[in-house]
Amino acid sequence: xxxxxxxxxxxxxxxxxxxxxxxxxxxxxxxxxxxxxxxxxxxxxxxxxxxxxxxxxxxxxxxxxxxxxxxxxxxxxxxxxxxxxxxxxxxxxxxxxxxxxxxxxxxxxxxxxxxxxxxxxxxxxxxxxxxxxxxxxxxxxxxxxxxxxxxxxxxxxxxxxxxxxxxxxxxxxxxxxxxxxxxxxxxxxxxxxxxxxxxxxxxxxxxxxxxxxxxxxxxxxxxxxxxxxxxxxxxxxxxxxxxxxxxxxxxxxxxxxx
Amino acid sequence: xxxxxxxxxxxxxxxxxxxxxxxxxxxxxxxxxxxxxxxxxxxxxxxxxxxxxxxxxxxxxxxxxxxxxxxxxxxxxxxxxxxxxxxxxxxxxxxxxxxxxxxxxxxxxxxxxxxxxxxxxxxxxxxxxxxxxxxxxxxxxxxxxxxxxxxxxxxxxxxxxxxxxxxxxxxxxxxxxxxxxxxxxxxxxxxxxxxxxxxxxxxxxxxxxxxxxxxxxxxxxxxxxxxxxxxxxxxxxxxxxxxxxxxxxxxxxxxxxxxxxxxxxxxxxxxxxxxxxxxxxxxxxxxxxxxxxxxxxxxxxxxxxxxxxxxxxxxxx
Numbered sequence: 001x002x003x004x005x006x007x008x009x010x011x012x013x014x015x016x017x018x019x020x021x022x023x024x025x026x027x028x029x030x031x032x033x034x035x036x037x038x039x040x041x042x043x044x045x046x047x048x049x050x051x052x053x054x055x056x057x058x059x060x061x062x063x064x065x066x067x068x069x070x071x072x073x074x075x076x077x078x079x080x081x082x083x084x085x086x087x088x089x090x091x092x093x094x095x096x097x098x099x100x101x102x103x104x105x106x107x108x109x110x111x112x113x114x115x116x117x118x119x120x121x122x123x124x125x126x127x128x129x130x131x132x133x134x135x136x137x138x139x140x141x142x143x144x145x146x147x148x149x150x151x152x153x154x155x156x157x158x159x160x161x162x163x164x165x166x167x168x169x170x171x172x173x174x175x176x177x178x179x180x181x182x183x184x185x186x187x188x189x190x191x192x193x194x195x196x197x198x199x200x201x202x203x204x205x206x207x208x209x210x211x212x213x214x215x216x217x218x219x220x221x222x223x224x225x226x227x228x229x230x231x232x233x234x235x236x237x238x239x240x241x242x243x244x245x246x247x248x249x250x251x252x253x254x255x256x257x258x
Numbered sequence: 259x260x261x262x263x264x265x266x267x268x269x270x271x272x273x274x275x276x277x278x279x280x281x282x283x284x285x286x287x288x289x290x291x292x293x294x295x296x297x298x299x300x301x302x303x304x305x306x307x308x309x310x311x312x313x314x315x316x317x318x319x320x321x322x323x324x325x326x327x328x329x330x331x332x333x334x335x336x337x338x339x340x341x342x343x344x345x346x347x348x349x350x351x352x353x354x355x356x357x358x359x360x361x362x363x364x365x366x367x368x369x370x371x372x373x374x375x376x377x378x379x380x381x382x383x384x385x386x387x388x389x390x391x392x393x394x395x396x397x398x399x400x401x402x403x404x405x406x407x408x409x410x411x412x413x414x415x416x417x418x419x420x421x422x423x424x425x426x427x428x429x430x431x432x433x434x435x436x437x438x439x440x441x442x443x444x445x446x447x448x449x450x451x452x453x454x455x456x457x458x459x460x461x462x463x464x465x466x467x468x469x470x471x472x473x474x475x476x477x478x479x480x481x482x483x484x485x486x487x488x489x490x491x492x493x494x495x496x497x498x499x500x501x502x503x504x505x506x507x508x509x510x511x512x513x514x515x516x517x518x519x520x521x522x523x524x525x526x527x528x529x530x531x532x533x534x535x536x537x538x539x540x541x542x543x544x545x546x547x548x549x550x551x552x553x554x555x556x557x558x559x560x561x562x563x564x565x566x567x568x569x570x571x572x573x574x575x
Contacts, residue, residue, distance in 0.1 A: 013387070088356075089365060112503060115387050118368035123324075123356035132325065132435045136349055153443060155496050156349035157269045160444040166436035175490050218401070219365030222394045224386065229524055231546045234535070239554030244562045247534060250550055254532055256456055256478050256511045257567060 002047030003147055004104040007035045008095055009052055011060040012115040025060060029175045030110025036179035037140060038108050039071055049073045053098060055083065055091050064197045069188040070181060080201035082209050087217035092124030097205050100129060104168060105147040111135045111172040126170040133170035134163060138177045260290040260341040267346040268321050271299040275307045277344045279412035283373035284342060284380050293338060295331065297321045306419030315428035324353040325435040332361050333429050342403040355406045364401025371411040389502030389525025410452050410506045451498050455510045456480025459500055462487045463516020463537060467557035468494065474560055477567045485517050501526040516556035519544025
């Protein structure tokens with residue numbers, strides 16, 4: 001039985017353009033790995049179906065269209081102005097309500113997002129759906145990935161561990177997995193998919209205005225400020241003998257070596 | 259008196275007491291009663307540190323089962339009505355805290371590095387956007403204040419002991435995960451990079467000679483660390499990664515070899531006493547924070563420094 005896979009993704013500001021006024025958006029790297037794995041599964045079994053779901057502003061629509069050109073079967077973008085300011089709790093609530101009506105064998109996500117990095121959403125989606133979940137997945141055994149179970153490796157503070165988990169479940173990948181998005185076929189590059197992105201609002205999913213956005217959120221970001229570090233006036237040396245000697249002297253002075 | 263629940267750090271139990279510093283930040287030293295929930299540790303380590311040690315009955319839950327541990331914490335909250343629940347920012351903690359917050363319908367601040375109280379309101383600080391900014395989060399709603407604490411962000415100084423009562427939690431658990439550990443493929447070294455006073459860290463400029471960092475670290479009684487770039491390239495393992503998505507370190511000496519010093523990386527340096535940066539560009543961001551900058555190739559530097567530290571009498575003979 002071919003698997004049905006759902007990938008939740010997020011488009012995040014490119015960290016290399018944070019200082020610009022309007023940040024360029026990129027597919028969150030961990031999420032890209034999750035989708036990369038899903039597409040690899042599909043390339044081995046064309047019967048596999050992949051749906052990509054995101055909650056984000058309508059400006060991400062072109063990015064969703066790019067994903068539809070990569071053999072993704074369905075792309076769903078959930079957005080309305082009421083969702084603006086939603087915290088992780090609301091995001092999880094909206095996404096999980098949508099996924100609950102789309103039975104699947106596995107939800108694939110990234111472990112962390114570049115912008116928030118809290119790893120809350122995949123865990124709360126799993127909790128909402130009553131599923132198991134694992135963070136830090138770096139490899140999924142394609143031969144032991146089916147509608148009943150998944151065998152995979154995950155990394156944590158103790159090392160790399162091989163796990164088995166019943167499906168359906170939520171697997172959250174990291175960039176270390178190395179799964180990459182394929183390049184679109186030349187014919188797909190020209191394919192018009194502008195009408196293929198399924199756009200839903202929070203009202204379509206049965207939420208009232210007070211359940212989403214700032215009103216429905218359980219935490220509030222009161223402010224943010226750039227990180228600053230105390231700057232020093234360093235001694236600059238080269239890699240010549242004098243420079244290395246001064247490094248050794250400095251290490252000795254600090255008690256690092258004798 | 260506020261009631262604070264702290265979940266044991268299952269990987270490094272002795273670090274659990276550092277979470278008390280977060281509670282002190284919220285309520286002051288004498289403003290709370292601490293309850294620590296032990297999943298796989300014996301109470302002795304915690305006696306005198308916490309007011310109440312709650313030992314989960316042996317065999318009740320697996321120490322790697324986030325769903326079962328979540329249920330235990332939820333039930334304990336129903337019993338004790340905690341004002342705050344603090345969870346270590348470990349991988350397991352990150353898989354427990356959001357589940358518990360969901361069940362309790364309360365907000366969750368993740369990766370917290372600082373806590374202050376302003377005008378009677380708790381303000382929680384956490385890094386965001388790859389460590390480039392710090393966010394101030396205000397808990398809202400009636401639920402307990404919940405957060406995961408970034409490892410090494412708080413340090414609770416040794417202090418007078420407090421009277422401790424010990425109880426055992428043997429409540430029935432109805433939700434368990436299907437996770438089965440099939441094997442540990444790459445066990446890590448027992449010592450964490452956060453425990454070293456000297457770190458020899460490699461970045462993109464040291465990629466081609468990364469194995470050479472180990473002998474240098476050994477010569478300096480230190481450990482090898484790495485930037486995210488080397489981890490993403492598969493050259494270094496994630497457990498030695500320094501930075502926003504890695505670990506926060508506070509060594510006395512940090513040798514940054516071929517590390518550019520992105521905000522993401524600098525977010526992992528906290529209270530480092532001295533930094534020596536080796537970089538082909540003296541304008542790399544890491545250089546501005548350094549005590550000494552060696553302008554040049556990191557691999558060449560390692561070779562020459564090793565020759566100086568451990569001269570080989572047989573070399574060139």
